[in-house]
Amino acid sequence: MNKDKKPQQNTILDIAEALKLSPATISRALNNHPHVKEKTKNDVLKMAAQLGYRRNQMASGLRSNKTHTVGLIVPRISMFFHAEVITTIQNSLHKHGYNLIICQSNDLLSMEEELADILYASRVDALIVACTLQTTDFSHFDKLVSSGIPVIFYDRVPLDAYPATFIKGDDFRGGYLATTHLIETGSQRIAHISGKLSSNLYQDRSAGFRKAMEQHQLPIHAEWVFHQELTHENAKEAMAKMFSGTVVPDALFSANDVTAIAALEFAKENGIQVPRDLKIIGYSNDPRTSITTPALSTIEQYPAKVGQKIVEVLIEQLKSGEKGSGLEQRPYVIPVDLIRRMSS
Amino acid sequence: MNKDKKPQQNTILDIAEALKLSPATISRALNNHPHVKEKTKNDVLKMAAQLGYRRNQMASGLRSNKTHTVGLIVPRISMFFHAEVITTIQNSLHKHGYNLIICQSNDLLSMEEELADILYASRVDALIVACTLQTTDFSHFDKLVSSGIPVIFYDRVPLDAYPATFIKGDDFRGGYLATTHLIETGSQRIAHISGKLSSNLYQDRSAGFRKAMEQHQLPIHAEWVFHQELTHENAKEAMAKMFSGTVVPDALFSANDVTAIAALEFAKENGIQVPRDLKIIGYSNDPRTSITTPALSTIEQYPAKVGQKIVEVLIEQLKSGEKGSGLEQRPYVIPVDLIRRMSS
DNA sequence: CCATAAAATGAAAACGTTTTCATAAAATTA
DNA sequence: TAATTTTATGAAAACGTTTTCATTTTATGG
Numbered sequence: 001m002n003k004d005k006k007p008q009q010n011t012i013l014d015i016a017e018a019l020k021l022s023p024a025t026i027s028r029a030l031n032n033h034p035h036v037k038e039k040t041k042n043d044v045l046k047m048a049a050q051l052g053y054r055r056n057q058m059a060s061g062l063r064s065n066k067t068h069t070v071g072l073i074v075p076r077i078s079m080f081f082h083a084e085v086i087t088t089i090q091n092s093l094h095k096h097g098y099n100l101i102i103c104q105s106n107d108l109l110s111m112e113e114e115l116a117d118i119l120y121a122s123r124v125d126a127l128i129v130a131c132t133l134q135t136t137d138f139s140h141f142d143k144l145v146s147s148g149i150p151v152i153f154y155d156r157v158p159l160d161a162y163p164a165t166f167i168k169g170d171d172f173r174g175g176y177l178a179t180t181h182l183i184e185t186g187s188q189r190i191a192h193i194s195g196k197l198s199s200n201l202y203q204d205r206s207a208g209f210r211k212a213m214e215q216h217q218l219p220i221h222a223e224w225v226f227h228q229e230l231t232h233e234n235a236k237e238a239m240a241k242m243f244s245g246t247v248v249p250d251a252l253f254s255a256n257d258v259t260a261i262a263a264l265e266f267a268k269e270n271g272i273q274v275p276r277d278l279k280i281i282g283y284s285n286d287p288r289t290s291i292t293t294p295a296l297s298t299i300e301q302y303p304a305k306v307g308q309k310i311v312e313v314l315i316e317q318l319k320s321g322e323k324g325s326g327l328e329q330r331p332y333v334i335p336v337d338l339i340r341r342m343s344s
Numbered sequence: 345m346n347k348d349k350k351p352q353q354n355t356i357l358d359i360a361e362a363l364k365l366s367p368a369t370i371s372r373a374l375n376n377h378p379h380v381k382e383k384t385k386n387d388v389l390k391m392a393a394q395l396g397y398r399r400n401q402m403a404s405g406l407r408s409n410k411t412h413t414v415g416l417i418v419p420r421i422s423m424f425f426h427a428e429v430i431t432t433i434q435n436s437l438h439k440h441g442y443n444l445i446i447c448q449s450n451d452l453l454s455m456e457e458e459l460a461d462i463l464y465a466s467r468v469d470a471l472i473v474a475c476t477l478q479t480t481d482f483s484h485f486d487k488l489v490s491s492g493i494p495v496i497f498y499d500r501v502p503l504d505a506y507p508a509t510f511i512k513g514d515d516f517r518g519g520y521l522a523t524t525h526l527i528e529t530g531s532q533r534i535a536h537i538s539g540k541l542s543s544n545l546y547q548d549r550s551a552g553f554r555k556a557m558e559q560h561q562l563p564i565h566a567e568w569v570f571h572q573e574l575t576h577e578n579a580k581e582a583m584a585k586m587f588s589g590t591v592v593p594d595a596l597f598s599a600n601d602v603t604a605i606a607a608l609e610f611a612k613e614n615g616i617q618v619p620r621d622l623k624i625i626g627y628s629n630d631p632r633t634s635i636t637t638p639a640l641s642t643i644e645q646y647p648a649k650v651g652q653k654i655v656e657v658l659i660e661q662l663k664s665g666e667k668g669s670g671l672e673q674r675p676y677v678i679p680v681d682l683i684r685r686m687s688s
Numbered sequence: 689c690c691a692t693a694a695a696a697t698g699a700a701a702a703c704g705t706t707t708t709c710a711t712a713a714a715a716t717t718a
Numbered sequence: 719t720a721a722t723t724t725t726a727t728g729a730a731a732a733c734g735t736t737t738t739c740a741t742t743t744t745a746t747g748g
Binding site for chain 2 (some may be wrong): 695696697698699700702703704706
């Protein structure tokens with residue numbers, strides 16, 4: 001009704017006027033530049049607070065070529081692991097005065113490419129990416145990298161050398177832990193449903209699986225190892241294949257939780273008792289794993305730690321201006337843990 | 345290594361120079377202003393594409409006072425319903441050339457207030473909000489509203505008149521459908537676990553419940569109706585209370601899925617057969633409801649439709665410049681449907 | 689063909705910061 | 719106290735766009 005009282009957004013000039021100082025000094029005070037008197041600094045801060053001053057990001061960004069915005073590309077925000085990582089990143093980044101633009105690639109390479117373009121065009125100060133499973137070529141990030149914009153990959157990271165920072169879970173150890181656990185609880189004929197080997201995730205988890213099997217001198221049945229898209233349907237088909245034979249597995253390590261859930265479903269439908277006839281372990285500790293019957297064992301990836309590490313590294317790179325030496329290829333590895341439940 | 349080839353971000357001046365035109369004309373052409381010749385417009389567009397020109401959002405925003413950015417405040421992005429809504433909003437908004445800044449209130453009023461402040465300060469062109477369950481006072485949005493920034497509430501909306509747009513699911517109908525379904529499958533002693541009545545969600549769902557009971561002349565046992573925070577623990581306690589009596593319910597309508605899952609868990613732990621001894625229905629069609637044993641019946645809220653509607657209304661308000669008459673209080677209501685599964 | 693209206697373009701100011709360069713004030717030294 | 723260095727401040731330009739106002743070009747009608 002009375003839309004006359006449009007709230008006034010105060011500018012740096014209003015502070016300058018109120019304090020009989022020049023806008024330059026105000027700007028310096030607000031960015032606590034060394035060459036400004038302590039008293040002046042306090043005065044300015046006080047007055048700014050009093051006037052409810054908020055820096056105009058656009059003006060600031062235009063001049064300084066900094067947006068104070070970080071871009072994030074993620075397959076899907078509804079994936080529990082990513083949702084948790086995002087939350088941590090956001091809260092933490094927020095404390096450092098950065099905004100976060102969250103984008104979803106829907107696990108589509110073309111979308112990822114488009115988003116990289118868009119985020120580049122919108123001049124993000126940094127980019128955080130969990131790649132698509134199809135992504136094997138990373139040239140769509142070249143623009144960012146060669147502009148000196150920090151790019152941090154997490155979870156799904158480039159397999160070969162790429163001049164960016166990597167932060168990943170200890171997938172090898174996860175695979176190893178899961179498999180060892182199955183072996184130690186008495187399993188001998190262990191099946192493994194995994195994703196396409198184009199992703200570091202499944203390469204490493206599967207390597208961990210193989211290492212454990214080898215270490216315990218257990219044979220790996222080639223026809224019980226699947227590398228395919230980790231969907232509900234595919235998993236059920238894989239189960240059907242395995243359980244149509246005369247010799248059947250007595251345990252399954254699924255490289256994600258969705259397929260572990262699917263396997264459990266298959267077991268129930270086909271009168272296979274879990275864990276008596278078949279032990280199952282998944283990967284990621286998705287909340288769904290705790291409500292199935294029996295509850296599923298799985299691997300915890302500590303998404304909050306991943307998010308924390310991302311921001312830590314990011315802020316360091318942003319602070320140090322020109323993006324660390326550029327070739328700290330060593331990936332940061334976040335530990336994982338076994339979550340033991342009733343399915344194993 | 346060779347970070348010399350910093351990609352050049354072309355400006356409007358580069359296009360102007362290439363075409364021997366003034367920057368003003370370029371700007372007009374790009375915004376297809378009426379007063380620019382068709383041929384010129386084409387030339388500009390072509391040259392812009394050729395030079396890989398992307399408008400500098402900050403410069404544009406500074407001048408026109410438009411950020412082309414929409415803010416979104418949501419309790420938690422990991423909640424399935426919200427994740428779906430967000431995805432739709434983002435994809436759709438993106439087509440209209442808008443960015444989305446997603447923020448999480450963690451269902452904390454203080455956080456919501458802070459976020460409203462921040463988003464106001466960062467000059468979003470519009471704001472979309474799913475409130476906290478505690479939010480009963482909305483004055484932290486006043487600044488936005490009185491600045492003429494469209495504010496759209498969805499899902500959890502203000503109960504009393506507030507000069508903004510509301511988009512909500514048909515919670516009354518949802519409650520009615522769920523309860524009627526329980527009744528029609530033979531239940532007589534129906535319990536109801538719901539949230540605090542400070543939220544429109546639970547007011548409406550509970551009203552639907554009461555309407556259905558009344559219509560079928562079934563008594564409502566006061567001690568079987570709970571209005572509390574809808575957590576796993578609370579739900580289990582409520583179940584314990586109800587099932588300690590001599591007369592026990594034969595059906596339960598839970599106002600969200602988490603509590604329905606908790607109730608199912610309680611039933612299993614206490615030898616209560618579902619659905620034989622107790623029918624259960626939840627609310628929201630969270631993916632978890634389909635993997636419990638037995639799978640839970642629930643109410644589908646069509647998050648994609650909600651998201652679509654939000655953007656539709658939003659774009660209209662943004663286009664029409666000064667935010668529609670300002671008092672179209674009528675809420676947009678998105679229909680819901682019953683999802684019948686094995687628990688009822 | 690000229691007067692007039694309409695359409696297309698250009699010049700320049702403006703948006704709110706930051707930053708370079710210059711200058712003034714204060715502190716230090718001789 | 720004067721000369722010099724250090725510290726604090728100010729004036730003004732710059733960032734890339736949009737928009738107002740003025741001007742030029744083109745179309746229209748008598």
